[in-house]
Amino acid sequence: MLARVLPLAPPAAPDWQADYRAARLTAADLLDRVGLTAADLPYGLAPAPDFALKAPPHFLSLVRRGDPHDPLLLQVLARADELVDDPALLTDPLDEASFTPARGILRKYGSRALLLAAGSCAIHCRYCFRRHTDYGAMVLPVGGHADAVALLAADPAVEEVILSGGDPLTLADDRLAALLGALAAIPHLAMIRIHSRTLTAVPARVTPALVALLAGLGKPVVIVAHTNHANEIDGVVAAALARLRGAGVTLLNQSVLLRGVNDSVAAIRAHALRLFASGVLPYYMHLLDPVAGAGHFDVGLTEALGLEQQLRDTLPGYLVPRFVREVPGRLAKTPIWQLAG
Numbered sequence: 001m002l003a004r005v006l007p008l009a010p011p012a013a014p015d016w017q018a019d020y021r022a023a024r025l026t027a028a029d030l031l032d033r034v035g036l037t038a039a040d041l042p043y044g045l046a047p048a049p050d051f052a053l054k055a056p057p058h059f060l061s062l063v064r065r066g067d068p069h070d071p072l073l074l075q076v077l078a079r080a081d082e083l084v085d086d087p088a089l090l091t092d093p094l095d096e097a098s099f100t101p102a103r104g105i106l107r108k109y110g111s112r113a114l115l116l117a118a119g120s121c122a123i124h125c126r127y128c129f130r131r132h133t134d135y136g137a138m139v140l141p142v143g144g145h146a147d148a149v150a151l152l153a154a155d156p157a158v159e160e161v162i163l164s165g166g167d168p169l170t171l172a173d174d175r176l177a178a179l180l181g182a183l184a185a186i187p188h189l190a191m192i193r194i195h196s197r198t199l200t201a202v203p204a205r206v207t208p209a210l211v212a213l214l215a216g217l218g219k220p221v222v223i224v225a226h227t228n229h230a231n232e233i234d235g236v237v238a239a240a241l242a243r244l245r246g247a248g249v250t251l252l253n254q255s256v257l258l259r260g261v262n263d264s265v266a267a268i269r270a271h272a273l274r275l276f277a278s279g280v281l282p283y284y285m286h287l288l289d290p291v292a293g294a295g296h297f298d299v300g301l302t303e304a305l306g307l308e309q310q311l312r313d314t315l316p317g318y319l320v321p322r323f324v325r326e327v328p329g330r331l332a333k334t335p336i337w338q339l340a341g
């Protein structure tokens with residue numbers, strides 16, 4: 001007798017929202033996940049950081065176990081250096097509060113408008129220039145993007161809308177679909193850009209539903225991944241990036257130049273090559289914004305200029321990220337060579 005063949009159940013989709021929930025943890029838990037204790041650290045910990053720790057499971061799985069200097073660990077662990085009181089470091093280093101014509105909108109750059117679409121992130125990066133931002137007052141309200149979209153629709157000077165945050169990919173699919181759909185219906189928008197650190201933090205977020213949403217928008221979509229080191233791009237992240245490419249999304253990457261993380265030619269070179277192998281072009285290398293609590297990550301201008309020149313000598317030009325600094329009040333990022341001498 002022939003055995004009855006039962007239809008196979010489809011594999012369960014990874015629960016990306018569970019990864020978000022698991023990201024909030026104590027320093028002791030975080031260290032335990034990477035095979036360390038506080039006693040192993042050659043640096044101190046910030047006892048009660050005002051910017052809570054958040055590191056999702058996939059990101060932590062990429063940290064080298066037992067290495068207190070791991071370049072991924074240093075991005076998410078609150079070190080005692082955060083407590084250094086330096087009057088040159090600010091809570092709003094880019095003066096963003098001055099560029100907010102309406103709740104949720106930032107008009108810092110000529111033909112581009114930023115939408116602060118979400119007030120939370122999958123991961124808390126210790127160098128973040130918005131680590132002191134009161135998102136409650138600045139971010140688009142839940143279910144309330146209509147006013148902001150109407151303002152953008154009435155301003156033909158806006159050619160590109162950039163979804164920022166927080167991290168826009170923390171939004172649930174229905175909210176993201178409603179917002180993107182409303183933006184895609186604005187005739188004078190040539191493209192929609194999404195900045196996200198989620199691709200490396202929670203690659204499971206790139207679900208078939210998200211891919212279908214982006215593929216069906218009817219406008220070119222650019223996603224700028226935020227990654228800082230080659231080790232952030234493993235096979236799982238590369239597969240998520242490939243799914244986005246399959247949806248016709250243009251993929252770029254921006255990084256922040258961070259002391260102890262990617263402050264060498266070898267590290268930036270390896271990162272650029274890993275990005276290219278995943279179909280992503282390096283776009284920007286930002287010098288650190290002078291934000292309170294992050295001064296220990298700073299790499300000076302002279303050193304940055306030297307790194308950029310050495311990269312030009314060893315990589316094709318299209319793989320050398322543009323080294324820039326954001327200067328409040330300027331309509332675009334400033335190449336750092338313009339700041340020298």
Ligand code: SF4
Nearest residue numbers: 121124125128166197
């Ligand atoms: S994901 Fe982006 S906005 Fe969120 S903490 Fe990191 S750098 Fe800041």
